[in-house]
Amino acid sequence: xxxxxxxxxxxxxxxxxxxxxxxxxxxxxxxxxxxxxxxxxxxxxxxxxxxxxxxxxxxxxxxxxxxxxxxxxxxxxxxxxxxxxxxxxxxxxxxxxxxxxxxxxxxxxxxxxxxxxxxxxxxxxxxxxxxxxxxxxxxxxxxxxxxxxxxxxxxxxxxxxxxxxxxxxxxxxxxxxxxxxxxxxxxxxxxxxxxxxxxxxxxxxxxxxxxxxxxxxxxxxxxxxxxxxxxxxxxxxxxxxxxxxxxxxxxxxxxxxxxxxxxxxxxxxxxxxxxxxxxxxxxxxxxxxxxxxxxxxxxxxxxxxxxxxxxxxxxxxxxxxxxxxxxxxxxxxxx
Amino acid sequence: xxxxxxxxxxxxxxxxxxxxxxxxxxxxxxxxxxxxxxxxxxxxxxxxxxxxxxxxxxxxxxxxxxxxxxxxxxxxxxxxxxxxxxxxxxxxxxxxxxxxxxxxxxxxxxxxxxxxxxxxxxxxxxxxxxxxxxxxxxxxxxxxxxxxxxxxxxxxxxxxxxxxxxxxxxxxxxxxxxxxxxxxxxxxxxxxxxxxxxxxxxxxxxxxxxxxxxxxxxxxxxxxxxxxxxxxxxxxxxxxxxxxxxxxxxxxxxxxxxxxxxxxxxxxxxxxxxxxxxxxxxxxxxxxxxxxxxxxxxxxxxxxxxxxxxxxxxxxxxxxxxxxxxxxxxxxxxxxxxxxxxxxxxxxxxxxxxxxxxxxxxxxxxxxxxxxxxxxxxxxxx
Numbered sequence: 001x002x003x004x005x006x007x008x009x010x011x012x013x014x015x016x017x018x019x020x021x022x023x024x025x026x027x028x029x030x031x032x033x034x035x036x037x038x039x040x041x042x043x044x045x046x047x048x049x050x051x052x053x054x055x056x057x058x059x060x061x062x063x064x065x066x067x068x069x070x071x072x073x074x075x076x077x078x079x080x081x082x083x084x085x086x087x088x089x090x091x092x093x094x095x096x097x098x099x100x101x102x103x104x105x106x107x108x109x110x111x112x113x114x115x116x117x118x119x120x121x122x123x124x125x126x127x128x129x130x131x132x133x134x135x136x137x138x139x140x141x142x143x144x145x146x147x148x149x150x151x152x153x154x155x156x157x158x159x160x161x162x163x164x165x166x167x168x169x170x171x172x173x174x175x176x177x178x179x180x181x182x183x184x185x186x187x188x189x190x191x192x193x194x195x196x197x198x199x200x201x202x203x204x205x206x207x208x209x210x211x212x213x214x215x216x217x218x219x220x221x222x223x224x225x226x227x228x229x230x231x232x233x234x235x236x237x238x239x240x241x242x243x244x245x246x247x248x249x250x251x252x253x254x255x256x257x258x259x260x261x262x263x264x265x266x267x268x269x270x271x272x273x274x275x276x277x278x279x280x281x282x283x284x285x286x287x288x289x290x291x292x293x294x295x296x297x298x299x300x301x302x303x304x305x306x307x308x309x310x311x312x313x314x315x316x317x318x319x320x321x322x323x324x325x326x327x328x329x330x331x332x333x334x335x
Numbered sequence: 336x337x338x339x340x341x342x343x344x345x346x347x348x349x350x351x352x353x354x355x356x357x358x359x360x361x362x363x364x365x366x367x368x369x370x371x372x373x374x375x376x377x378x379x380x381x382x383x384x385x386x387x388x389x390x391x392x393x394x395x396x397x398x399x400x401x402x403x404x405x406x407x408x409x410x411x412x413x414x415x416x417x418x419x420x421x422x423x424x425x426x427x428x429x430x431x432x433x434x435x436x437x438x439x440x441x442x443x444x445x446x447x448x449x450x451x452x453x454x455x456x457x458x459x460x461x462x463x464x465x466x467x468x469x470x471x472x473x474x475x476x477x478x479x480x481x482x483x484x485x486x487x488x489x490x491x492x493x494x495x496x497x498x499x500x501x502x503x504x505x506x507x508x509x510x511x512x513x514x515x516x517x518x519x520x521x522x523x524x525x526x527x528x529x530x531x532x533x534x535x536x537x538x539x540x541x542x543x544x545x546x547x548x549x550x551x552x553x554x555x556x557x558x559x560x561x562x563x564x565x566x567x568x569x570x571x572x573x574x575x576x577x578x579x580x581x582x583x584x585x586x587x588x589x590x591x592x593x594x595x596x597x598x599x600x601x602x603x604x605x606x607x608x609x610x611x612x613x614x615x616x617x618x619x620x621x622x623x624x625x626x627x628x629x630x631x632x633x634x635x636x637x638x639x640x641x642x643x644x645x646x647x648x649x650x651x652x653x654x655x656x657x658x659x660x661x662x663x664x665x666x667x668x669x670x671x672x673x674x675x676x677x678x679x680x681x682x683x684x685x686x687x688x689x690x691x692x693x694x695x696x697x698x699x700x701x702x703x704x705x706x707x708x709x710x711x712x713x714x715x716x717x
Contacts, residue, residue, distance in 0.1 A: 056649075
């Protein structure tokens with residue numbers, strides 16, 4: 001229970017279904033944060049909702065694990081000029097490993113979260129994550145790492161509802177979080193100082209050159225680590241004849257390469273750290289390369305995804321999630 | 336219904352019935368503000384003065400030395416921040432202080448005196464610190480540690496301070512001590528003594544600081560000048576009265592209570608050491624518990640996470656804590672255990688069981704059932 005409306009209603013729905021339920025709030029980030037994950041006010045909201053529902057509420061402090069498995073890799077990835085997705089790593093290591101393991105050890109049969117996605121059972125008895133009922137709110141992308149063992153013990157009851165339904169039902173139940181705004185962005189990044197503020201107080205940012213495809217210097221950036229492949233704006237370049245995109249980031253050489261859109265188009269994508277819901281897939285798949293990005297068709301052969309049509313380059317470090325229709329087959333990280 | 340056992344008395348002690356009765360009486364019968372000038376004010380003031388007499392006797396101080404506060408933390412803050420502000424200079428604290436002392440001292444860039452593996456202060460190291468530091472304003476060493484129960488040799492600390500920093504003020508946080516130790520005797524060498532009512536059978540939110548004659552403490556809370564300008568704000572008259580009642584009873588019954596509770600604690604700790612493989616009693620060598628407060632048992636179970644252990648004990652109807660209740664469920668090992676040199680993998684599986692005047696043999700039986708079962712379950716799940 002994060003203190004938001006989705007996990008609040010999740011708890012209420014579990015009670016309605018007749019489960020024996022305990023509420024748990026994870027304490028993950030101990031540093032400065034905006035109202036969002038892990039603030040004292042959010043823990044209080046979660047506790048008061050649990051009280052309202054007659055549930056015991058507990059706080060599990062996984063702060064050191066979060067630092068080690070989410071925050072430190074996030075910083076390290078940026079230091080290498082990659083573009084990590086910390087929410088994916090938090091789900092992989094904290095919610096569906098650390099918490100699920102703790103829940104098993106304490107004798108619970110399952111954990112439930114407020115993610116907008118569904119767990120579907122296939123004719124052969126295996127399970128997959130599927131897109132939630134509310135398309136724009138779908139969070140199946142950040143749940144691609146769930147395997148059969150996890151899927152057998154994870155419930156996502158709000159995945160069958162739209163966000164509007166969630167708020168309406170929460171309000172009808174008198175849950176105090178019914179109208180609370182959705183959390184935005186990465187929980188440990190503050191809106192006021194942003195990603196730059198977070199990173200520059202932890203690593204030394206590298207000033208660098210902006211070069212064109214032929215290696216001619218066309219400008220400067222004050223922090224190569226903050227530039228993402230595919231980026232168009234924010235580099236302070238005067239508008240040129242044709243739109244220009246970041247095609248490569250090289251922290252060691254302190255350069256950002258810009259190019260025309262055609263130079264950013266790739267025919268295929270090399271994947272690392274592939275994980276599968278059940279068994280490895282190959283052949284035609286649909287791939288989604290960012291949390292709310294579009295789905296593109298391609299053909300998977302081993303760890304290479306060949307696009308049906310050339311696609312804009314995906315930044316190294318991003319997660320690629322592979323779908324069969326609305327169902328998640330698995331996913332990987334862009335190498 | 337699941338039988339329950341309350342073994343978290345160091346977090347808060349069950350309130351004595353006599354204290355409840357006294358608090359109720361004062362709340363019901365005495366509406367006056369003790370600073371006023373009429374009969375109702377006089378009646379309230381009389382209650383405060385009587386309580387001051389009781390506290391001063393129990394704590395070995397003069398009635399005018401007692402400053403009533405809103406609890407132990409406020410008394411500790413007033414001692415550390417107030418004494419330092421009154422004259423300036425360096426603050427020195429032990430490495431096992433409660434955050435109410437540790438954090439104000441850290442904010443003043445204070446020095447930290449190490450402890451040995453039993454949690455007892457290293458007097459030689461303290462002496463070296465005092466010799467090296469210039470202009471020491473305050474030394475603070477707690478009488479009984481809130482996590483493991485180590486009793487500090489305040490008389491010996493006082494000797495070192497008088498010899499090497501004669502101008503310094505000595506404070507002792509006696510918040511955990513009153514139930515188990517004759518504070519008047521043990522803290523006779525201290526200039527400032529903090530106590531908190533809810534640790535000895537009084538209500539929460541009321542405490543006191545002993546300030547010996549001639550010791551300067553700058554007020555932290557400014558206003559109407561109550562408590563001889565040392566702590567402004569209308570006194571919690573009913574709470575103070577209940578605190579005095581609890582202090583009187585606690586002191587009167589201390590010899591029998593301490594003996595009875597030490598017996599229960601020994602059975603509890605010995606039983607857990609026997610029932611749980613690899614259990615370690617924190618900071619205890621050769622089973623010698625003579626330097627420990629009677630009510631505390633602190634054990635570490637390697638291979639177990641305290642947070643998960645407390646969850647299972649909670650479900651089994653056993654109230655306990657991992658370290659101090661202020662850090663309950665904290666995943667980082669406590670600074671107290673770190674200062675004692677407890678290895679990290681051991682410290683992460685720490686459990687504090689604390690007994691009090693109301694504890695019974697049945698509570699101990701319950702813990703001897705629940706704790707080994709919970710530890711075994713968590714180890715099996717690894």
